[in-house]
Amino acid sequence: MRTLLLTLTLAFVLSLPIVQAQHDLTKDYIAVRALFPNYQYQIANEWNWDDFSAGFEFEYGRHLSGPLSLAFPFKIGKANYPIDATGNSVTEGGLFNLDALLQLRPFNSNVFISPNIFAGLGANYEDLRRMNFALPLGIGLDFKLGGGVYLSTKGEYRIGFTELRDNIQLGAGLKFFLGGVPDNPAGKDTDKDGIVDTEDQCPTIPGTAKAMGCPDNDDDGIANTKDACPEEAGPASTNGCPDTDNDGIINSKDECPTEAGTAANNGCPDSDNDGVINSKDQCPNEAGPASNNGCPIRDADGDGIVDANDECPNAAGPASTKGCPDRDADGIADKNDACPDVKGTAANRGCPDTDGDGVIDSVDKCPNQPGPASNNGCPEITQKDKETLSFAARNVQFESGSSVLKAGSNAILDQVVDILKRYSDYSVRISGHTDSSGGDDLNLKLSKARAKACNDYLVSKGISASRLTYDGFGETRPVGNNATPQGRTLNRRTEFELYQK
Known part of the structure; x- marks a missing residue:
């Protein structure tokens, strides 16, 4: 039961930013309900009407925004409190609850059946002697009777912060919206998007105010019907498609969307105008053929790295060491490698340190076990x-x-x-x-x-x-x-x- 309710709470929280329904009920309300608490379900794990006691609930609800309200129910009644986990011993006591609840009403409230879900924090002043707290999670269902009056039902599971104080509470009564709710609100809004038909360019399809009442999936102010990229926000200059680098080429057709370029190079820059874009040009500021990666043909040692980028232009070496020889292929050029014929790490100037203790293998008497240099790289005996x-x-x-x-x-x-x-x-x-x-x-x-x-x-x-x-x-x-x-x-x-x- 706890796992189910916690899952519902997570779904409740995650749904808050995505609920977009427009609401007619933007009034505060009060509610009066009969209350039926049950503290035995957590022990018996079965539904037994004899385990329910009775009381009353008085609730004040404050509308916040859109589908959200803040509710403060006060409850008074009797409860059969468990004394131990066997369920065989209970004590009858007073119930004095005061809760603070965040309530979500996902659908338009001016309908016959209006569901809601809620979660919050509650306190119970048990027998006016002991205070304990709980996490109430529940579902409500309201049935419109007329105007601003509803038949209001609710059920909640309260996860107690104190042992043996989990409980179920059921309630039924009446809810009154202060000021009433008209059956036919003024200002016709056929598509219920909050924009009256006289100002809505798409009066039968819900939309946004930014797009004059028309659908605008990417919220860029350009209606879907006029937006070449309705799922990606972009400016009007590119028909609603994004152009991150502002080079006039939209991202979907730009091979370099974060760097301004030209249409001839599919949106990529080419600083030396040699036909090789910068990202593929090893000499971006010197024109050269594509066959030489955009560089002038200068490679004295013939290692494929042009002299301008070769730190050892007269000795062949790989690109990983900037054109310098690396006999042990450890990524450290021989000129900087203290162990040029044995693979090592840059931290050890190219020498190996198998156990990573900072003592290179050639002087480490325990190369497979880390130890301090003061002990020749061996672990000290405890x-x-x-x-x-x-x-x-x-x-x-x-x-x-x-x-x-x-x-x-x-x-x-x-x-x-x-x-x-x-x-x-x-x-x-x-x-x-x-x-x-x-x-x-x-x-x-x-x-x-x-x-x-x-x-x-x-x-x-x-x-x-x-x-x-x-x-x-x-x-x-x-x-x-x-x-x-x-x-x-x-x-x-x-x-x-x-x-x-």
Whole structure:
């Protein structure tokens, strides 16, 4: 229901500028109606006459212009207000509405049946204690009884700004136009275009005042019957056809409608009078043949660009670089290209910057990932990722005296995999270390095996082996005191160091 009404409101707003009907009813009015509100429809979603309560509506309407009026209905009555969304609990209270509505009457009102649509803003002072607001949208239908008196009916859906306050309101009563409406308005206007027949050159066909009552589709003051271009506004000098550049050639026959030209060139300018119009003349101020694009035959390097427009007249090059050589065809002339054999961008003086970080590929150690120049064009490793690598170094564990990873280490190594995938241009150095327990040779061998086990796990998870190096250092690089249990624990570690190649 809301979607339908919002669609009707949009149609109402869009129709305002195009409604052209002339109206006999240009009077203010008052209306008195019986009122029937229903607050239960939004919950029950079905039409039940038992859900309607009763009241009265008093409305004052002020005519604005043409089909538009401004209405102010005041409503008083009873209403069954929902307390919750089940619809099983209601409270009977007072209804005190005051609305401001914009009303559109699309047809001549001096007819037997006159429809209207309206939308606006309404306020309800509920039980004289609580104020809530709504968006009323609705349709009215008036039936002429005689003079300025109408049987007036209306129905509206009110979209509440407060929960459980959407409602339907129906009304029926009488509408009185102040001063009355004559059944036969003075001043005969057969075609109802607002121009009386005595002043209307087309009294049976609706038209505009500018065209003396005759149809004028483009509103240029020239009646359609005399207008060579009735759908496009233009001056009388060109029989109502547009001539934007005022060269005496109408737009529809002018190949250059925004530049004054001559009839010989179909409305296009030719400054040097060589028969080649300016837009196609590479030398618009020097006469030359069409075979040379309007330029004198001067092309020392034979690249098809005349010397006058060739920045490198003695070295052949394309038009995109104004006649200068461009070996890598990147649109930057070799003389201005810092990388003349590799395509690049003007911002980098012709050098490529694949990741667009402002560091050209030739000096960018991470050409596929943006990073600051201070870090060689590589993304800086976040503190969080550094902490993850430090945690992995301390917590990747192996079976006692073995290079077999414990099952709990897989999840830690998976975090290392995630980091390597995000820093795809970095390589990693894996270093195995032991404490001083056991023999030196055994410790060295064990540390290398453990580093390789981590290397193999990372490869199995899709990390390229070309990005990995590993080695073991046994007990030779302690970070703790091997004389204490805590120190030996710190010394048993596998480190992961990210670096740029």
